[in-house]
Structures are given as C-alpha cells and as structure tokens.
Amino acid sequence: MSPKIRARVGNRGISSVFTAVIMALTIAAVIAAIAVSWPMMKSNFDKSSWSGSMGLYKVGFTYTKSGAYAYTQNGVSAPLNGTPGFVGYCIAYQYNATTAIYSCPSNQPSYQR
Amino acid sequence: MTEPIGLVIAMIILTTAIGIGLYGYWTYANHVTLQNYLWPIAEVVPLKNGTYYLAIVNTGYEPFIVKQIYLSNGSTISVNTKPLTHNQWFTENLTSLPVAVRVCSAVDPGICIVVPVHGWAMAEVGVPPDAILVVVETTIEPVVIINGPPTPIGNPIGNPIRGHGGGPIRNPIGNPIGLSINATVLHEPSNCHWSLTWYGWAGNSISGTGNLTFLIQPVYGDVHFIPTNLLGPIEATPGSAVIFKVVCIWQSAP
Numbered sequence A: 001m002s003p004k005i006r007a008r009v010g011n012r013g014i015s016s017v018f019t020a021v022i023m024a025l026t027i028a029a030v031i032a033a034i035a036v037s038w039p040m041m042k043s044n045f046d047k048s049s050w051s052g053s054m055g056l057y058k059v060g061f062t063y064t065k066s067g068a069y070a071y072t073q074n075g076v077s078a079p080l081n082g083t084p085g086f087v088g089y090c091i092a093y094q095y096n097a098t099t100a101i102y103s104c105p106s107n108q109p110s111y112q113r
Numbered sequence B: 001m002t003e004p005i006g007l008v009i010a011m012i013i014l015t016t017a018i019g020i021g022l023y024g025y026w027t028y029a030n031h032v033t034l035q036n037y038l039w040p041i042a043e044v045v046p047l048k049n050g051t052y053y054l055a056i057v058n059t060g061y062e063p064f065i066v067k068q069i070y071l072s073n074g075s076t077i078s079v080n081t082k083p084l085t086h087n088q089w090f091t092e093n094l095t096s097l098p099v100a101v102r103v104c105s106a107v108d109p110g111i112c113i114v115v116p117v118h119g120w121a122m123a124e125v126g127v128p129p130d131a132i133l134v135v136v137e138t139t140i141e142p143v144v145i146i147n148g149p150p151t152p153i154g155n156p157i158g159n160p161i162r163g164h165g166g167g168p169i170r171n172p173i174g175n176p177i178g179l180s181i182n183a184t185v186l187h188e189p190s191n192c193h194w195s196l197t198w199y200g201w202a203g204n205s206i207s208g209t210g211n212l213t214f215l216i217q218p219v220y221g222d223v224h225f226i227p228t229n230l231l232g233p234i235e236a237t238p239g240s241a242v243i244f245k246v247v248c249i250w251q252s253a254p
Helices: A003-055 B002-036
Strands: A059-064 A067-072 A077-079 A085-087 A090-094 A099-103 B040-046 B052-058 B064-071 B076-078 B089-094 B098-105 B112-118 B121-124 B133-137 B144-147 B168-170 B181-187 B193-198 B204-209 B212-219 B222-227 B234-236 B242-249
Touching: A003 B002, A059 A090, A067 A085, A067 A090, A067 A099, A077 A085, A090 B040, A099 B040, B040 B098, B052 B064, B052 B098, B064 B089
Parallel strands: B040 B112, B133 B242
Antiparallel strands: A059 A067, A067 A077, A085 A090, A090 A099, A099 B121, B040 B052, B052 B089, B064 B076, B064 B098, B098 B112, B133 B168, B144 B181, B181 B212, B193 B204, B193 B242, B212 B222, B222 B234
C-alpha cells in the first residue's frame, strides 16, 4: 500500500470518529435541552392555566339565617362584615345598607379605575 | 499524529461549548420556571375613612416575599415581608391607591415579578327575606303607639298600631320588614318614664322620658336599629324575634 493510499484511509477513519462524536454530542445536547426545557414548558402551561382560572374568579352574595354571606364558585364562603374579609381569593365587606364592595382576581386593575 | 491530537482538542472545545451553553440554558430555564410559579394576587378596596385596604395572597406553592408596593402618586413603599406560603395573606392599610406590587421568590430572591393590583367593584346585596320585628308592650293600654310609613313589600303600617297589654304586636304582622320603617313611640302620659328592651343577636335596652323616634332597617340579613339621639346601631339576626318591650314606670309625686 502506497503512503498516499495509507494516508487517505487514515483520514477516513479520523473523519468517521469525528462524525460519530459530533452525532453523540448532538444527541446528548438535544436530550439535555429537552430535559431542561420540560419543567419550563410545563410551568408556562401551568401559568397560563392559572391566569385563565384567576380571570374567572368571582364572588357572589347570599343570605342565610345567620346573616349575609359572600361566596366564590369553588365553594368558599365567609360572612360579610363591616371590615374587609377574605372570601377565597377575594376580599369583600359591607359598605352600606344594600351594597358590598369587593375585589377579586377577575376585577380590572386598580389603575384603570 | 497531529490529526488525532487536533481531533481531541476539537472535541474538548466542542464539549465545553455545549456544556456552557446547556448550563446557561438550564440557568435561564430554571429562572423562568421559578418566575412562572410565582402566583400572587393583589387586591384593593377603599375604606370608609378614605384609606385603601391592600391584600396580597399567595395562590401558588412557591413561597414569595412582598418587596415593594407601587402607589398611584408615583411613590413606592418597601415592605419586605416574611415569606408567604400557599394561601397566606399580607394586608396593609394605605393612604394612596396601590397600583402594583413587586414580589420575589423566597427560593431565589433574585427572581421577582411585578403584578397589578386588582381594583374593586360594588354589588347590590338587597335586603334579608325574613327579618321580623316583634313589638311587645306590657303596660296598660294606651301607653305606646307605634306608627310609621307602609313597608315597601309587606303589610302597610301607615295606621298607628296601638300596643296591647296582652301580647306581641308584629310589625308588620307576620310579614317581613321591608327596606326601612320609621316608627315613633309616643308615651301617654308624657311624664311616664320608659325603658325599651330588645332581644336577639345583640339585645340591649334603653330608657328615658318622652317621645322616642327610631329607625328599623334590615341590612344584610340583620336588623339594624338606629335610634335617633340614642346609641346604636344594634343588630339582630333575621329569623329571631326582635322584641321591643316598653315598660312604663310611674313616677311618684314629689
């Protein structure tokens, strides 16, 4: 085998090793990127879901034998008092004879008032 | 010989670059993930004294610290609370309207978000359906006269209802009280001292001489008694009998 042919065969071997290593590194990098990205993608999904649920979070008012109550759609209720109280993720209080003032996650931002 | 060495060096450089890149991406992803799980809700309602009641709750499971409150007048209040865990609230009374709050993760205080403060709305609550007032006059007729305008929903009581010594007078009889009743208790004769007692969620009694005017107002499931020139209001639970008991005590001649 001539030295030229021997060199050509050697280069081809090195090139194959290089390609294999590049492919291995690429696959490892992609797997690592997916593994790293997964919690972030899940958190994005969870955040969107949470924002959607908070955008619909409201409070209602009703009467019982023991007085006026404020309630939310997830079953949380609390008596309505003259000072602000927590009703689920809302706050509410009795403002005057027939009016309650409340703030909920579905309300507009305060700076838009 | 030089080619394998070059290959090894290239591999090391490449691996290092990928490693650094992945580490940077992991740091970024971790930052975004922690930021995405900061779930604060901030709300504000105005109070009757002109101040604002700010409440912040952690609706998520990643604890956070409330760092700053931004006000509508452009100023900022630093608060730096203890870490709020799931469903824990932080409240503050403020003289200016809060518009946003800045919260930072308790896991990594360098990760912060600014969220708007939700404003308030008003809701009509109405009147309770079963607030009933029962007036009892135990002295000799005609010591007490109750009169007032017709109730909006029930039995008209425009005509004076005279107290009877025998038993209770429902006002209106057996029907719920409407929005409000202005009633006057007249005493005959005028030199009769009287005391007024009522029972219910917050029973009490008052006493005096002469005419008495009071307002009966069912509010939010309670009956609020707001006597003119008297201490009040007093509340009574709907459904329970609210009894006014007038006792006429004759003064002995000096």
